[in-house]
Amino acid sequence: MPDGSGASAIEISNLRKTYAAQGRAAPKEALKGIDLSIRAGSIFGLLGPNGAGKSTLINILAGLVNKTAGKVIIWGFDQDVNPRQSRAAIGVMPQELNMDPFFTPRASLEVQAGLYGVPKSERWTDDLLELVGLTDQANAYARNLSGGMKRRLLLAKALVHRPHILVLDEPTAGVDITLREMLWTNVRHLNQAGMTIILTTHYLEEAEQMCDEIAIINHGALIVRQGTRELLARADGKTLVIDAGGPVDLPALPEGAHPEWRADGRLAISYPPSRIRADQLLDALRGGGVPIIDVASEQPDLEDVFVELTRG
Numbered sequence: 616m617p618d619g620s621g622a623s624a625i626e627i628s629n630l631r632k633t634y635a636a637q638g639r640a641a642p643k644e645a646l647k648g649i650d651l652s653i654r655a656g657s658i659f660g661l662l663g664p665n666g667a668g669k670s671t672l673i674n675i676l677a678g679l680v681n682k683t684a685g686k687v688i689i690w691g692f693d694q695d696v697n698p699r700q701s702r703a704a705i706g707v708m709p710q711e712l713n714m715d716p717f718f719t720p721r722a723s724l725e726v727q728a729g730l731y732g733v734p735k736s737e738r739w740t741d742d743l744l745e746l747v748g749l750t751d752q753a754n755a756y757a758r759n760l761s762g763g764m765k766r767r768l769l770l771a772k773a774l775v776h777r778p779h780i781l782v783l784d785e786p787t788a789g790v791d792i793t794l795r796e797m798l799w800t801n802v803r804h805l806n807q808a809g810m811t812i813i814l815t816t817h818y819l820e821e822a823e824q825m826c827d828e829i830a831i832i833n834h835g836a837l838i839v840r841q842g843t844r845e846l847l848a849r850a851d852g853k854t855l856v857i858d859a860g861g862p863v864d865l866p867a868l869p870e871g872a873h874p875e876w877r878a879d880g881r882l883a884i885s886y887p888p889s890r891i892r893a894d895q896l897l898d899a900l901r902g903g904g905v906p907i908i909d910v911a912s913e914q915p916d917l918e919d920v921f922v923e924l925t926r927g
């Protein structure tokens with residue numbers, strides 16, 4: 616069982632999933648041999664365009680979809696050998712808001728704890744309700760909860776058995792800022808307390824801020840898995856934005872630099888930082904008599920890297 620740093624919370628090797636043919640539709644190869652290890656204690660982002668295979672992968676981890684081939688080891692337990700232990704190690708907050716409309720949040724959590732075989736003495740229903748801010752709604756029917764409250768309940772349900780690994784499938788899709796902040800505060804606390812977090816999101820800015828490591832899958836294959844910082848460094852493009860007081864004639868710039876006047880009257884020079892330094896650009900401008908009233912620097916973000924890697 617992983618406990619030291621560097622240990623794997625999840626080890627996936629050669630994972631394949633082919634959905635059987637349905638009607639006239641051909642069989643669908645949703646995962647084409649994924650190898651992936653996820654470090655214990657990390658906040659790991661699983662990204663990819665629509666239909667890439669993220670939900671399939673998460674559902675296999677959760678034990679909701681049967682894999683076609685490959686090996687999945689969760690918290691040291693091989694899914695095929697120790698299905699019960701590997702399932703107990705993981706909690707999943709699903710995307711869909713389906714829940715029994717006549718259960719109260721308290722009852723839902725009790726039922727879920729029962730399903731996972733958590734003895735009454737080890738349940739933490741009240742603490743969980745408190746954690747997700749549902750104490751006041753503890754005894755309200757689920758059908759009377761707002762969409763945001765339902766999501767809070769789904770998070771609490773994923774935690775009833777105190778899993779080592781928490782999987783969040785698009786947790787913030789369509790939620791307001793307050794709920795998003797509540798979620799991320801909770802996730803950070805859980806992570807600081809030692810929980811490994813795996814999340815999928817379409818908000819790349821969110822992944823950039825939250826995740827220390829990121830994997831991108833596309834068409835069922837893993838195309839990259841890297842630390843967030845290293846991944847961002849792959850985009851070899853920065854932009855220097857200069858206020859020159861308005862359009863002026865430009866001198867020759869180092870090869871590889873691309874100047875462009877923006878609508879706001881500023882000069883934006885994009886350049887590859889691996890080959891050109893910012894001071895070379897500034898020296899060239901100054902040497903050419905371009906006034907430099909103000910300078911800003913723009914970094915590539917995860918979106919740039921994502922688009923580049925998933926193009927085509």
Ligand SMILES: Nc1ncnc2c1ncn2[C@@H]1O[C@H](COP(=O)(O)OP(=O)(O)OP(=O)(O)O)[C@@H](O)[C@H]1O
Pocket residue numbers: 634635643644645663664665666667668669670671672
């Ligand atoms: N039950 C199913 N039967 C047949 N094909 C399926 C089934 N579930 C998913 N697929 C197909 O498998 C591929 C991967 O789907 P999956 O839902 O895993 O992608 P995703 O990355 O989660 O996409 P999204 O971001 O849209 O949720 C898609 O082409 C999808 O149409």
